[in-house]
Amino acid sequence: MSLTDDTIYVAFSVKDLTGNYCMYAGAAIKSLLLHNSNKKIVIYILNDGKITDQNIKYFHEMTKGINAEINFITVKIDNKIRNMKMIVEGFLSEGALYRLLIADYLPKYINRILYLDCDVIVDGDITALFSMQLDKSVAAVKDSGIIKNYRIMKKNMALFNPDRYFNSGVIVMNLHKIRQEHNLLLECNDYLNKFPKDPFSDQSALNYVFKNDCKFISEKYNKFPSRESRPGDAIIWHFSGANKPWKTRFSSIDKIWWHNLRLSPWGSDVNKLFDLYSKIVDPLDYALLHYPSGSKRSFFKNVFKRTIYEIKLIGNNYFF
Ligand SMILES: [Mn+2]
Numbered sequence: 175m176s177l178t179d180d181t182i183y184v185a186f187s188v189k190d191l192t193g194n195y196c197m198y199a200g201a202a203i204k205s206l207l208l209h210n211s212n213k214k215i216v217i218y219i220l221n222d223g224k225i226t227d228q229n230i231k232y233f234h235e236m237t238k239g240i241n242a243e244i245n246f247i248t249v250k251i252d253n254k255i256r257n258m259k260m261i262v263e264g265f266l267s268e269g270a271l272y273r274l275l276i277a278d279y280l281p282k283y284i285n286r287i288l289y290l291d292c293d294v295i296v297d298g299d300i301t302a303l304f305s306m307q308l309d310k311s312v313a314a315v316k317d318s319g320i321i322k323n324y325r326i327m328k329k330n331m332a333l334f335n336p337d338r339y340f341n342s343g344v345i346v347m348n349l350h351k352i353r354q355e356h357n358l359l360l361e362c363n364d365y366l367n368k369f370p371k372d373p374f375s376d377q378s379a380l381n382y383v384f385k386n387d388c389k390f391i392s393e394k395y396n397k398f399p400s401r402e403s404r405p406g407d408a409i410i411w412h413f414s415g416a417n418k419p420w421k422t423r424f425s426s427i428d429k430i431w432w433h434n435l436r437l438s439p440w441g442s443d444v445n446k447l448f449d450l451y452s453k454i455v456d457p458l459d460y461a462l463l464h465y466p467s468g469s470k471r472s473f474f475k476n477v478f479k480r481t482i483y484e485i486k487l488i489g490n491n492y493f494f
Pocket of ligand 1: 291292293343414
């Protein structure tokens with residue numbers, strides 16, 4: 175199945191508990207629109223119906239005068255689902271659930287969608303990504319590190335081939351096929367009832383459901399910044415894990431995120447921007463604040479590791 179029409183459909187899911195989540199989605203959307211003005215971009219934000227009027231206004235501001243639109247879809251989670259073991263026990267957030275419902279909630283004439291996490295930045299043209307030949311249900315980027323590094327995941331290894339485990343932050347979904355062959359919510363629930371302690375809950379569930387039904391694509395479409403990363407190395411950067419640019423300084427890719435935020439309505443007020451920027455903490459502080467260590471030994475190991483990072487950064491003009 176290939177696409178002939180000139181529209182790119184993109185979905186995000188947002189449950190804004192802190193009041194900041196919309197801003198992260200905003201930076202991601204700004205970056206998407208900035209680099210893809212040659213196509214019509216239709217965006218769906220699946221949400222809980224609690225996005226503030228101010229945030230909705232900001233989202234719409236970004237599409238003024240350009241060939242793009244943003245639609246909001248309120249997802250109704252009934253109590254039966256809300257009481258699912260995975261939600262009640264806190265292994266899955268309600269926000270993560272929304273993307274499992276994309277196929278059900280989007281208009282049926284949309285046969286393909288690019289799902290993006292809110293912690294991504296698009297830094298290039300995604301036409302080739304969106305219009306690729308896709309016979310499988312999904313296309314995504316391999317994320318084998320995760321399954322090899324976590325002891326708890328090794329128990330589940332029998333279910334996954336680590337060389338065929340994908341990251342779920344960027345997924346091209348073949349909605350036509352998914353609607354015909356799957357009920358994502360039920361199938362994911364099956365997996366999570368079997369493995370309720372999987373730290374990558376819905377990501378693993380999606381891997382379980384789309385085992386042997388995923389097309390693996392170039393890493394440049396879902397690349398985690400490393401200390402060595404440079405702008406231009408990827409088309410979609412994914413600030414997966416703890417090193418979010420709005421929390422800590424990590425790599426030179428952070429500045430791409432700040433650049434997009436500054437261009438978005440959320441970054442247009444200089445005072446707010448500086449306030450936000452002043453909350454950024456250095457990696458060492460961040461590690462100490464956010465990674466409580468189980469033992470004295472691992473605490474000192476952590477401090478040592480982070481101190482070496484810090485020393486390496488000195489003299490490195492890596493930020494702004
Ligand atoms: Mn993510």
